[in-house]
Amino acid sequence: SQKIEQNSEALNIQEGKTATLTCNYTNYSPAYLQWYRQDPGRGPVFLLLIRENEKEKRKERLKVTFDTTLKQSLFHITASQPADSATYLCALVGNAGNMLTFGGGTRLMVKP
Amino acid sequence: DAGVIQSPRHEVTEMGQEVTLRCKPISGHDYLFWYRQTMMRGLELLIYFNNNVPIDDSGMPEDRFSAKMPNASFSTLKIQPSEPRDSAVYFCASSGGQASNQPQHFGDGTRLSIL
Numbered sequence: 001s002q003k004i005e006q007n008s009e010a011l012n013i014q015e016g017k018t019a020t021l022t023c024n025y026t027n028y029s030p031a032y033l034q035w036y037r038q039d040p041g042r043g044p045v046f047l048l049l050i051r052e053n054e055k056e057k058r059k060e061r062l063k064v065t066f067d068t069t070l071k072q073s074l075f076h077i078t079a080s081q082p083a084d085s086a087t088y089l090c091a092l093v094g095n096a097g098n099m100l101t102f103g104g105g106t107r108l109m110v111k112p
Numbered sequence: 113d114a115g116v117i118q119s120p121r122h123e124v125t126e127m128g129q130e131v132t133l134r135c136k137p138i139s140g141h142d143y144l145f146w147y148r149q150t151m152m153r154g155l156e157l158l159i160y161f162n163n164n165v166p167i168d169d170s171g172m173p174e175d176r177f178s179a180k181m182p183n184a185s186f187s188t189l190k191i192q193p194s195e196p197r198d199s200a201v202y203f204c205a206s207s208g209g210q211a212s213n214q215p216q217h218f219g220d221g222t223r224l225s226i227l
Contacts, residue, residue, distance in 0.1 A: 032212045043116070043203050043218030044155070089155065093211045098143065099168065100211050102155040 135204030
């Protein structure tokens with residue numbers, strides 16, 4: 001069956017370091033992948049979208065990679081700040097193009 | 113610009129009662145999505161609409177759940193009768209195009225508790 005896995009354990013890092021979050025998937029051939037940020041009591045907020053033919057996408061301190069051979073996406077936050085503390089969700093888009101399937105999310109804690 | 117607006121923010125009701133959740137999408141967006149989030153199952157798509165027409169409702173858990181979109185600026189998700197296992201946070205999202213190249217904009221959800 002299709003599966004999207006994100007590390008369910010919280011990731012704790014020190015301010016200023018680079019945070020790297022992982023999204024692995026099986027039995028899926030996504031054409032696109034999106035990353036969202038969710039704060040407690042709020043809805044997810046879109047961060048980045050990457051297509052299957054793109055290896056890497058950057059936006060300010062954020063970087064996303066997409067390896068369709070490894071069936072994995074990595075999400076990096078450089079020079080992390082306490083304000084980056086949140087849950088980060090990856091979502092896969094199939095070729096039909098309209099439906100997102102979300103991973104369980106990884107909680108990031110950046111300590112000052 | 114106003115984002116996606118959901119109401120109520122919190123709802124506590126007794127088992128067996130009818131529950132209606134409301135959503136106002138971002139103006140101009142032609143896709144609307146209803147999701148449910150729980151600790152056990154994460155964020156799951158229930159149903160989505162395109163131009164007010166339901167396209168895929170395969171995520172709706174059972175016949176007790178129904179969704180409507182009478183016009184481009186309003187949608188409802190109804191549960192009748194409600195059960196304790198329906199307790200979750202329900203999100204509405206809208207987008208201006210297909211998920212392949214457009215982000216989804218989420219409301220802040222309705223936290224539903226069925227006693």
